[in-house]
Every structure is written in C-alpha cells, then in structure tokens.
Amino acid sequence: MILLIDAGNTRIKWRVVVVAAAEPLRALDEGALAHDGVAALAAVRSRHPGLRRAFGCNVAGAEVAAAIARACAGLALDWLRPSAACGGVRNLYEDPARLGADRWAALIGARRLHPHACLVVTAGTATTVDLLAADGDFLGGLILPGVELMQQALAQGTAQLPLAEGRFTPMPRRTVDAIRSGCLQAQAGAVERMFRQIAGEPQALCLLGGGAADSFAGLLEIPLRRVDNLVLSGLGALAAAHDGH
Ligand SMILES: Nc1ncnc2c1ncn2[C@@H]1O[C@H](COP(=O)(O)OP(=O)(O)O)[C@@H](O)[C@H]1O
Numbered sequence: 001m002i003l004l005i006d007a008g009n010t011r012i013k014w015r016v017v018v019v020a021a022a023e024p025l026r027a028l029d030e031g032a033l034a035h036d037g038v039a040a041l042a043a044v045r046s047r048h049p050g051l052r053r054a055f056g057c058n059v060a061g062a063e064v065a066a067a068i069a070r071a072c073a074g075l076a077l078d079w080l081r082p083s084a085a086c087g088g089v090r091n092l093y094e095d096p097a098r099l100g101a102d103r104w105a106a107l108i109g110a111r112r113l114h115p116h117a118c119l120v121v122t123a124g125t126a127t128t129v130d131l132l133a134a135d136g137d138f139l140g141g142l143i144l145p146g147v148e149l150m151q152q153a154l155a156q157g158t159a160q161l162p163l164a165e166g167r168f169t170p171m172p173r174r175t176v177d178a179i180r181s182g183c184l185q186a187q188a189g190a191v192e193r194m195f196r197q198i199a200g201e202p203q204a205l206c207l208l209g210g211g212a213a214d215s216f217a218g219l220l221e222i223p224l225r226r227v228d229n230l231v232l233s234g235l236g237a238l239a240a241a242h243d244g245h
C-alpha cells in the first residue's frame with residue numbers, strides 16, 4: 001500500500017493505492033488538502049494502517065516538502081526527480097532536472113493512458129501545456145498563469161479592474177465578463193494553438209486536468225479527454241514499477 005502525493009502551488013492531492021502482482025493499481029482513498037491542512041494526512045494514515053511507503057512530487061517549495069515529510073514520519077518517503085527518460089517518456093528539456101516534477105509525472109501518466117501523440121494540459125495555479133510525441137518524446141511545453149492568477153494579476157496591476165465573479169460570454173459587454181472571458185479565451189487559445197503542432201498525427205488527443213480544467217474545457221474545439229489526477233496516475237505507475245510488479 002502506497003500513499004501518492006502531488007503537492008502543487010495551491011493544493012496537495014493524495015491517493016492511497018494497493019500494488020499487487022499482476023493486477024492493475026487499485027485506489028482505496030483519495031482527496032485534496034490546502035497547504036495549511038497537510039496535517040490531515042495523519043488521519044489518512046490512521047485509516048490505512050497498512051501504509052508503509054509514500055511517493056510524491058512537489059513543486060510548492062521546501063516548506064511544503066518539510067510539512068509533508070513530518071506528516072509522513074515513519075513511512076519511507078521518496079520524491080520523484082525528473083530525469084532524461086522514465087516510464088516510456090524521453091525528456092527533451094534542455095536541462096531535464098529543471099522540468100517541474102508534476103509535469104514529468106503527468107507526462108508519464110499520459111503516456112500510459114494514450115500512447116499516441118498528445119497534448120497534456122494541467123490547469124492548476126499555473127497552466128502547463130506539454131507536447132508528447134507518438135514515440136514518447138516530451139518535445140516541450142508552455143507555462144502560463146492559471147485562470148485565477150490571470151484574473152488576480154489584472155486586479156493587482158490596474159487601477160480600475162476588480163477581482164469579481166464574471167461570466168464567460170463570446171462578446172463581453174461588462175468589465176467583469178470581459179476579464180473572465182479574456183482569461184478563459186487566453187487559456188483555450190494557448191491550448192488550441194499548441195494542439196495544431198500535433199493535430200495531423202494519428203489519434204492526436206488533448207488530455208486536460210487540474211483544478212481549473214472545467215472552467216475552459218467547454219471552449220476547446222479539439223479532440224479532448226477530461227482526466228483527473230494524471231499526476232497521481234503517473235506516480236502510481238512508477239511506484240508499482242519500483243515495487244517490482
Ligand atoms: N476547491 C478548490 N480549491 C482550490 N482551487 C480550486 C478549487 N476548485 C477549483 N479550483 C481552481 O483550481 C486551481 C488549483 O488547481 P490544482 O490542480 O489544485 O492546482 P495546483 O496543482 O497548482 O495546486 C485554482 O487556481 C482554482 O482556479
């Protein structure tokens with residue numbers, strides 16, 4: 001039994017899985033926590049006394065990593081480090097170690113789910129838009145502010161723009177709708193433009209996940225599959241491989 005952890009800049013996503021020989025991974029339990037709620041992992045551990053190991057990725061900094069390590073005291077805890085090749089994916093980043101560990105795990109999860117050309121989009125605090133070739137090469141990708149960060153940037157950097165709930169509309173005629181629609185169109189536009197680079201490939205598909213995915217999924221006019229927690233699936237695949245199953 002393994003505790004998988006995806007520590008992002010907004011939330012910590014976790015999943016408890018069972019690894020058994022010749023069987024697919026089975027998820028027993030999962031959830032998401034705010035950074036200041038990480039101590040709740042103790043309750044997860046007491047629900048699953050069979051836990052011995054934890055395997056995670058963290059892009060939220062050293063303090064969050066330390067808080068997770070405290071909550072996981074007594075478990076063997078390993079962190080995923082991006083490498084040049086792993087899980088059927090080759091990392092063509094100039095310096096492979098600089099790729100976000102969450103992006104690396106998501107690419108590995110994506111490769112297992114759809115072993116064809118795909119665009120791996122994670123709409124979290126930041127939105128990442130990563131190109132995975134049919135042969136498993138990670139070709140490169142975009143980092144842009146996530147939907148909420150875009151809206152916050154406008155409110156903080158201007159005199160007249162509020163941080164208010166707007167609605168998406170194709171032709172916005174109110175400030176709040178113009179802001180919301182602008183930020184959503186920016187996300188969708190970046191995704192569709194990146195998808196053009198693989199659109200001609202057989203079975204090319206966009207895999208979209210992350211906490212903000214539903215806010216613009218409906219705008220995308222490309223082959224699309226909504227997937228939850230691709231990062232945790234990638235981590236699970238690697239953890240199972242390490243266990244020798
Ligand atoms: N219950 C929620 N709590 C926090 N963020 C949420 C929630 N529901 C949707 N969101 C959106 O999801 C984003 C965070 O997504 P998530 O995938 O957890 O990010 P990260 O991996 O960066 O921590 C937020 O910026 C916000 O736009």
Ligand SMILES: CC(C)(COP(=O)(O)O)[C@@H](O)C(=O)NCCC(=O)O
Pocket residue numbers: 007008009010059098099100101102103124125126127128143
């Ligand atoms: C791009 C990210 C900030 C995304 O983080 P998230 O939105 O999941 O919290 C993270 O993957 C990161 O810090 N990456 C390191 C730089 C890189 O991937 O090039």
Ligand SMILES: [K+]
Pocket residue numbers: 122123124125126127128210
């Ligand atoms: K992200």
